[in-house]
Amino acid sequence: MIRILFFGPMVEHVLQREMQLEFQFGMRLKDVAETLQASYPEAFKIVCATAVNQVQTRDMELALADNDEVAFMAKFSGG
Amino acid sequence: MLDSVRLQAEDFSVDAELAALRASSLRMGGIATFVGCARDFSEGREVSEISFDAYDSMAVTEMNRLRDEAVSKFKLLDARIVHRTGIVSAGEQIVLIATGAEHRAPALQACSWLIDEFKQRVPIWKKEVSAQGESWITSHP
Numbered sequence: 001m002i003r004i005l006f007f008g009p010m011v012e013h014v015l016q017r018e019m020q021l022e023f024q025f026g027m028r029l030k031d032v033a034e035t036l037q038a039s040y041p042e043a044f045k046i047v048c049a050t051a052v053n054q055v056q057t058r059d060m061e062l063a064l065a066d067n068d069e070v071a072f073m074a075k076f077s078g079g
Numbered sequence: 080m081l082d083s084v085r086l087q088a089e090d091f092s093v094d095a096e097l098a099a100l101r102a103s104s105l106r107m108g109g110i111a112t113f114v115g116c117a118r119d120f121s122e123g124r125e126v127s128e129i130s131f132d133a134y135d136s137m138a139v140t141e142m143n144r145l146r147d148e149a150v151s152k153f154k155l156l157d158a159r160i161v162h163r164t165g166i167v168s169a170g171e172q173i174v175l176i177a178t179g180a181e182h183r184a185p186a187l188q189a190c191s192w193l194i195d196e197f198k199q200r201v202p203i204w205k206k207e208v209s210a211q212g213e214s215w216i217t218s219h220p
Binding site: 005007008009011012046049051054055071073074075076077078079 | 115131132133134136137138140162173174194197198199200201202203204205206215216217
């Protein structure tokens with residue numbers, strides 16, 4: 001399974017903080033993004049950062065592994 | 080002794096954080112602090128409270144990374160970063176950055192650098208609550 005997390009303004013669009021997608025061999029980060037974007041287009045308009053296993057990445061071709069944790073995040077506003 | 084980098088729901092004591100910073104080295108000649116507070120007014124609206132959401136584990140990892148980078152970059156003797164999560168009422172403290180160095184210049188530079196980097200790199204989101212409604216904030220004033 002791929003564990004997908006949402007925080008802050010993303011939760012208001014997706015209406016949940018966490019979901020899971022079944023892992024498939026050869027799965028890439030862009031596959032997860034495209035799948036979710038189709039279901040939550042408004043949410044993905046505010047995505048500014050993506051993290052895999054708590055590390056930010058811009059590499060949407062990144063190969064995922066089973067049990068990876070992915071977060072699609074809006075612009076940060078702490079501090 | 081509290082960790083030098085933390086997320087917490089409860090308020091923090093600036094005096095206690097500075098005491099912990101000073102206790103780390105007798106060579107510290109300059110200490111700089113930044114305390115961010117919740118304003119009661121934003122973009123034409125009165126704000127009663129701010130709600131913070133965080134990707135806790137990633138945020139703490141990134142805050143520790145920032146602290147390590149600042150210590151190395153500015154040759155600090157110590158630094159502390161504390162940020163609150165959950166509900167913070169107008170007027171209350173949100174974030175503390177405290178930096179200690181042998182001299183004032185690196186302490187001041189590091190403190191300014193840390194809060195700027197924090198806003199860009201740490202996954203925390205704020206929502207302002209007012210009588211007119213609630214709105215997530217995405218700017219970095």
